[in-house]
Amino acid sequence: MEFTVPQCWQDLELVEKAGIDRVILYGPPGTGKTHAALHRGSSWVERLICTEDLTAGEVTGAWIPVGDGKWSWQDGPALRAWRRGGRLVVDEVDRASGDVLSLLLAMTDTDGSAEWHHPTTGEVVRPVRGFNVVMTTNLEFLAELPDALIDRFPVAIRIDQPHPSGVLHLSPDLRAAAMSGSLPEAPRRVSLRMFTAFDRLRSTMDARQAAEILMGETNAESFLDSLKISTVGL
Amino acid sequence: MAVRVFPELVTGRQDDLSSERWTIEAGRARRGEASCDFVERILQVPVGPSQADRLVRAHELMHVRVSPHDVSPVALYPDVVPRALACAEEFRVNYLVGLLGFDTQELCDGSERRSGEKVAENNDWAEAVYFYVAVLGTGGERPFLLGIGKQQPLWSKTLKVFGKQALAIVTSASASAVSSTQRSASVDAPEGYEQFTVCVARLVHRMAGAQAPENEADVRTLKRSMSPGARRPASGQPATLVFDSSLHYERYAGKVRSEHRRARTVSGTTPRHVERLLTDPYQRIFSRNIHRGSAVVIIDQSGSMDLDVEAVDALLTAAPGCVVIGYSHRPGDSGTQPNAWVVARGGLRASSIPTGNVGNGVDLPVLEWALRQRRNRSRVIWVTDGQVTDSHDHPCEAIARQCADLVRRHQIALCRDTSEASRLLRKGTLSRAKPQNMGRVGRFLTGRSGM
Numbered sequence A: 001m002e003f004t005v006p007q008c009w010q011d012l013e014l015v016e017k018a019g020i021d022r023v024i025l026y027g028p029p030g031t032g033k034t035h036a037a038l039h040r041g042s043s044w045v046e047r048l049i050c051t052e053d054l055t056a057g058e059v060t061g062a063w064i065p066v067g068d069g070k071w072s073w074q075d076g077p078a079l080r081a082w083r084r085g086g087r088l089v090v091d092e093v094d095r096a097s098g099d100v101l102s103l104l105l106a107m108t109d110t111d112g113s114a115e116w117h118h119p120t121t122g123e124v125v126r127p128v129r130g131f132n133v134v135m136t137t138n139l140e141f142l143a144e145l146p147d148a149l150i151d152r153f154p155v156a157i158r159i160d161q162p163h164p165s166g167v168l169h170l171s172p173d174l175r176a177a178a179m180s181g182s183l184p185e186a187p188r189r190v191s192l193r194m195f196t197a198f199d200r201l202r203s204t205m206d207a208r209q210a211a212e213i214l215m216g217e218t219n220a221e222s223f224l225d226s227l228k229i230s231t232v233g234l
Numbered sequence B: 001m002a003v004r005v006f007p008e009l010v011t012g013r014q015d016d017l018s019s020e021r022w023t024i025e026a027g028r029a030r031r032g033e034a035s036c037d038f039v040e041r042i043l044q045v046p047v048g049p050s051q052a053d054r055l056v057r058a059h060e061l062m063h064v065r066v067s068p069h070d071v072s073p074v075a076l077y078p079d080v081v082p083r084a085l086a087c088a089e090e091f092r093v094n095y096l097v098g099l100l101g102f103d104t105q106e107l108c109d110g111s112e113r114r115s116g117e118k119v120a121e122n123n124d125w126a127e128a129v130y131f132y133v134a135v136l137g138t139g140g141e142r143p144f145l146l147g148i149g150k151q152q153p154l155w156s157k158t159l160k161v162f163g164k165q166a167l168a169i170v171t172s173a174s175a176s177a178v179s180s181t182q183r184s185a186s187v188d189a190p191e192g193y194e195q196f197t198v199c200v201a202r203l204v205h206r207m208a209g210a211q212a213p214e215n216e217a218d219v220r221t222l223k224r225s226m227s228p229g230a231r232r233p234a235s236g237q238p239a240t241l242v243f244d245s246s247l248h249y250e251r252y253a254g255k256v257r258s259e260h261r262r263a264r265t266v267s268g269t270t271p272r273h274v275e276r277l278l279t280d281p282y283q284r285i286f287s288r289n290i291h292r293g294s295a296v297v298i299i300d301q302s303g304s305m306d307l308d309v310e311a312v313d314a315l316l317t318a319a320p321g322c323v324v325i326g327y328s329h330r331p332g333d334s335g336t337q338p339n340a341w342v343v344a345r346g347g348l349r350a351s352s353i354p355t356g357n358v359g360n361g362v363d364l365p366v367l368e369w370a371l372r373q374r375r376n377r378s379r380v381i382w383v384t385d386g387q388v389t390d391s392h393d394h395p396c397e398a399i400a401r402q403c404a405d406l407v408r409r410h411q412i413a414l415c416r417d418t419s420e421a422s423r424l425l426r427k428g429t430l431s432r433a434k435p436q437n438m439g440r441v442g443r444f445l446t447g448r449s450g451m
Helices: A007-017 A033-039 A077-084 A098-107 A147-151 A172-180 A192-202 A207-215 A217-230 B051-066 B082-099 B112-121 B125-135 B141-151 B153-171 B191-208 B216-226 B309-318 B363-373 B397-409 B418-427 B439-446
Strands: A022-026 A045-049 A061-067 A070-075 A087-091 A132-137 A155-158 B023-026 B035-037 B042-045 B249-251 B260-265 B286-291 B296-300 B323-327 B340-345 B348-350 B380-383 B413-415
Touching: A007 A022, A007 A155, A022 A033, A033 A045, A033 A087, A033 A132, A045 A077, A070 A077, A077 A087, A077 A098, A098 A147, A172 A192, A172 A217, A192 A207, A207 A217, A217 B051, B035 B051, B042 B051, B051 B082, B082 B125, B082 B153, B082 B191, B112 B125, B112 B141, B125 B141, B125 B153, B125 B191, B141 B153, B153 B191, B153 B216, B191 B216, B296 B309, B296 B363, B296 B418, B309 B323, B309 B340, B309 B418, B323 B363, B363 B380, B363 B397, B380 B418, B397 B439, B413 B418
Parallel strands: A022 A132, A022 A155, A045 A087, A087 A132, B023 B042, B296 B323, B296 B380, B380 B413
Antiparallel strands: A061 A070, B035 B042, B249 B348, B260 B286, B323 B340, B340 B348
């Protein structure tokens, strides 16, 4: 069975073709936003996973001990992407601390304005042509991000369904359901990851048992009933 | 703890059901408290852990899987009453739920027996048929029949036969055909719906429109009528009057003769008949116009009358100024096809006169309508053979009797054909009325009905 590529993925493809270099992908988890950011459209990709504990040094770079009491400067992912003209993927941006968000404002600024000064050598680094940023977040409403940050990203696409290529590893009977399982809000959402786990589990045990492990006894039967009803007439 | 419901995981449709999230509203495992709203994307289902709740959820999810989602069946199939379509779809959905191994005996809410009793008490045969189809094959079927059978054993017997007929329609096909959501080539609806739900709905419509069985002979008649291609059973009711509003009208050529005369009176402004001072004991020397309403002519254009459009046209020419209405009902039609048309009124006549629809069906309503139209004791003329029928075009004694009562009470003139009506309009009197030639109505008029 072939699936129509959901509109959100068609939009992303058009945006990539147009050469837009600042994109936010947001929406429910488990739809392949990060996967797309990492594997589509850029040969050199640096990934930055934001947490509350992420420091500015982990974004741009820091002095690290190299033994014998010596220290060496090591570029962070943002700076590496700048120097190589690659892609910076900023994952879970909504979880970044205030310091990091401020730094990201500078690192994701338009190419003409962005520059970074090395703290000791004074070297001025500017992003090389080709540098682009994809930010991902599970937020449903982008208003929760700072306006200045959003302003740097002219395109924001809500990804609410997996890409059809993302469900090909599943057994055929689960693919269609996996395409739409991420549509509802939690707790009714069934992500692609959960389908993948279910598919693996049921290859070693009863489907009912597999569903119970993943969703609990109360919801397993309801989950299986929905899949069963899909099969009527097949 | 509420059970999660996953309508988004119900897939397999072939007719482009858009992938949008559903809103789940907590319902109950009771009739009318669970539903599937494709337009608002709301699924109202019980969220409890019981088997009854689970079955109701499965039922509603099956609607998500197979029911029409972007078309209004009522608009697509105007010849079938909406209730018949809805109940037939319930039946198909229940059947498919059962095919998947769900225990459809759990689909009942305990109200079915009382519902059966109530429907039978109210003598509501149509509702008995609708309800029965909706619960056919579920746990509600048996209690409903028991409730019906308590009051109307013959109904229960007939419904069982009917149930077998409905089941035969779906069991004769494969599950993939019954559940198909491929767009039908003929109508913009899922094939499964078009081929099975609508087929059952037509049977339901026909059965619900029939006269309730009152004896074994009626049961046999109804059984026969269920066979494919069989004649519709008698309904015992006239059809609803539906006027053709698409007709175009034109003015009569020449002067329209109005039916008025001058009457002498004792008061006025200008004496016009002075001679009456001598000749009239009341000395009515003044005069005034008395308008007599134009005649109302009703023309039965059913097949048995064998009237052609030219005959009606000739009548119009002979009687300008009259209100002329033709009628003929298509047997079994539920109001989609006009069964009456005003061909002349107020000096206007229809540019083209519709032909009949084979049956009579609306004799009584059209007589009642015509009587409401007459003004100032104008005459009502009924061109008919007296063979009045019900909405399924079966002869009906009760309707014939009511028509005869109207004829007698309102002195409606009966004419066998349009030429006789033309003569009546020209000369003012019938040469010789012959009610004995007027079929069933005539028999009631002459007291020969034997009833």
